[in-house]
Amino acid sequence: MDGRLDRTGRERLSAHLKVCSACQQATETQVVVKRVLAARPDEALPPGFSTRLLALLDAESSSGWLEAADWRTWSIRLLPVAAALFLFAGIVDRSERAEWAEKEAATILAGAPPGVDANLLAASDIAEDRLIVDLIMGQSASLRRESLR
Amino acid sequence: MASAAAGSRDAFDELVARHQMRIYKLARMLTGGDADAEDLVQETFVRAFRGIGRFRGESSFNTWLHRIALNVIKSYLSRRSRQVQIAPSPPGDKSDALVDRVPSNEDLETATVQRDAIDRALATLPEELRLLVTLRDVQGLEYHEIATLVGLPIGTVESRVFRARQRLRPLLEPLIRRSSAGRYVM
Numbered sequence: 302m303d304g305r306l307d308r309t310g311r312e313r314l315s316a317h318l319k320v321c322s323a324c325q326q327a328t329e330t331q332v333v334v335k336r337v338l339a340a341r342p343d344e345a346l347p348p349g350f351s352t353r354l355l356a357l358l359d360a361e362s363s364s365g366w367l368e369a370a371d372w373r374t375w376s377i378r379l380l381p382v383a384a385a386l387f388l389f390a391g392i393v394d395r396s397e398r399a400e401w402a403e404k405e406a407a408t409i410l411a412g413a414p415p416g417v418d419a420n421l422l423a424a425s426d427i428a429e430d431r432l433i434v435d436l437i438m439g440q441s442a443s444l445r446r447e448s449l450r
Numbered sequence: 451m452a453s454a455a456a457g458s459r460d461a462f463d464e465l466v467a468r469h470q471m472r473i474y475k476l477a478r479m480l481t482g483g484d485a486d487a488e489d490l491v492q493e494t495f496v497r498a499f500r501g502i503g504r505f506r507g508e509s510s511f512n513t514w515l516h517r518i519a520l521n522v523i524k525s526y527l528s529r530r531s532r533q534v535q536i537a538p539s540p541p542g543d544k545s546d547a548l549v550d551r552v553p554s555n556e557d558l559e560t561a562t563v564q565r566d567a568i569d570r571a572l573a574t575l576p577e578e579l580r581l582l583v584t585l586r587d588v589q590g591l592e593y594h595e596i597a598t599l600v601g602l603p604i605g606t607v608e609s610r611v612f613r614a615r616q617r618l619r620p621l622l623e624p625l626i627r628r629s630s631a632g633r634y635v636m
Binding site: 324326327330331333334335337338339341342343344346347351353354355358361362430431433434435437438440 | 458460461462463465466467468470471474475478488491492495496499500502503505507510511523531539561562564565568570581583584587588590591608615616618622625626
């Protein structure tokens, strides 16, 4: 019922339930209670709830945390990476890969978030929360790197 | 930089739209329908907004958000030092109390009455059983996610959810009967 048994387990349980009324009742209880709870009607959000919440987030955004806090932190943390990328670009041929490495390193050192692309939001296949979080954190650069290979 | 920030903010708003009802429902249920539930949800999303850089993807975003919400709600309940608004029924009197409050099939037609009946039943459970069965059956979290959230072994979570459902059965009988009769669409 909760998807915890493999096929063999389900078959064994099914065979047992055919001959054990106590377990039948216990299983039926689990099934019906779960169904009732899962069907609990949602309460309506209070009027204006979303507007107030988004206004709070606007206030957070305007405080500049996204620019000041995280991206500086990212820049500081990524300085060794930037240095490695410049070294990589310097010792390999001036291939597309090397040019990319040098560009990414310069971007990191400039403190700009690498690769955030709001246009990706429009892509119809972006449905997973994790992809959205990746967009927020500018990790879509990894998607661009993949496209260069 | 400004356009990047705007794009990231759009992305976070998308996450809010996806999850706000789920977190609001959780806050309402764990605080007994408290009027402060909206504030708790707002605090949850503000904390998530500030801390999004710390989300590493070891769990799903939903689980991560639930962790924040549970911390916010627990802090609130601890600060206020209050019980869930709907007091537990006296021992041995649970079924009669619930039936008395749901006197007719007509009353069960409304979503509000159905929801209140479920919430009253849940309120009779010990806090930990209520939390676990709410996370599993109402919020739809997987057992391993719940185990991570509450710091219990999966087997312990499973057995407590099992016990919670057993205790809820008699309290939810009117709703179950209506479901069997086909008049309560579930």
